[in-house]
Amino acid sequence: TEIENATPNPQYKEEQKRIEKLVWWDEVKAKVPGFPQADVFHLHPVGLVGNFRTKFQFTLEMMRRVFPLAQVNVLQELIDELNAHLEVYALDTPSRRAHFFAQVMQETGKSMTVEEGFVWKASALVASFSYFRRNPQQATTHGYQTNRPIKADGLPMNQVDFEAIANGAYGGRAELGNGDFESGDGWKYRGRGMKQLTGRANYRSFTRWNQAHQDEWPEDRVDYEDSPDLLCQPEYAARSAAYFWVANGLPAIADRGTTAMQVNEITAIVNRNTNSYAARVANFEQIWIRGDFN
Known part of the structure; x- marks a missing residue:
């Protein structure tokens, strides 16, 4: 053959011996009785172990730690929405989840209030x-x-x-x-949702984003500009916050680290003129140190 002609004979013979030692499929098939079929497959060990890892899911216990004053049924609806779309919402790593909820904590409080109040002095x-x-x-x-x-x-x-x-x-x-x-x-178009989405333009953009990801919720065709109060419902309260998170590139900032610098970068996009920068850093540190969403 071509390889035989191109390889010095002693080297070729050694390679042939090495290959012959690897030809053990027939022996494997013969000595594993009870298997449904005799086919043998290569499996990468790391990939095999990865198949048995438990995929992250938000739980009621996690959420109640962070939002102890919220209604249980509201939290459960939020959980269901987030778990159904973890990858699309880019909440698929511990640092992303910690950064995300550090902001939500400040916007909604421990009671998970998803509608802005206007009791001002x-x-x-x-x-x-x-x-x-x-x-x-x-x-x-x-x-x-x-x-x-x-x-x-x-x-x-x-x-x-x-x-x-x-x-x-x-x-x-x-x-x-x-x-x-x-x-x-x-x-x-007052603030609503877990991120307190505010302004007609933002409700319109959220509608477009919802439409762009229609395959995630094929039966759910909504227009938030026409029906802004939808964002007070837990399902859309969660989705609106995820929209803002993804559309503004906040997961990429979260991926850069778990320090006050990253928290402040995110805060500057969520609410630039707020006086709560330090509070949001404290929120993040609490979530991160406790490992609430690990």
Whole structure:
């Protein structure tokens, strides 16, 4: 043969002996009675062991450690949604999960509150939002004065106040895609979900992302811009947070490390102007050290 002609005879004979020692398939088949068939397969040992590893799944015990005040049925619905789409949501490593939930903890609190509240002090409205700096009387009218939630007129804050505050805070914000105060977009597209998704543009982008991944939920054709309150339901609360996480490239930051630097990088994308950078670092360290989602 060609290989025989190209190989010096002594070397060829040694190689032939080596090969003959490996030809033991017939012996294996003959000495393993009871097998359903005589076929023999090569299996890589590392690959074989990997097949027996338990795939990570969120559990109620894990979630209750992080969100002890949340309703059990809400947590279970969140768990079901996350577990069904772990890879698509890029929550497939311990560091990604720890970074993700460090942010969720800050956005929703220990009770997993998935809808933004608007009980604001009048002075804080003026300090925080340009609309109320231009219209301080609106802050006085709708925000509480000293004792939460009592306003300057002695009455408690109500729905009218909450909507006015949301529209003042978020109305006319080009980066959010919202119309002006009168449009009502600030209230309609207030923060919802595990990440508190905010603004018409973000709800629209979430809808497009949902459509792009339609094979993950083939029967679930929804438009979040038309139906923003869907994000208050646990299933969509989880999905909206995962959308923001993936669409903004946050898993790649999480992959770079488990230090305050990475937490702060992620926080700057989630909520750049927040005063809770240190709190989010503390959230991460708590989750990471305890190994809540390992």
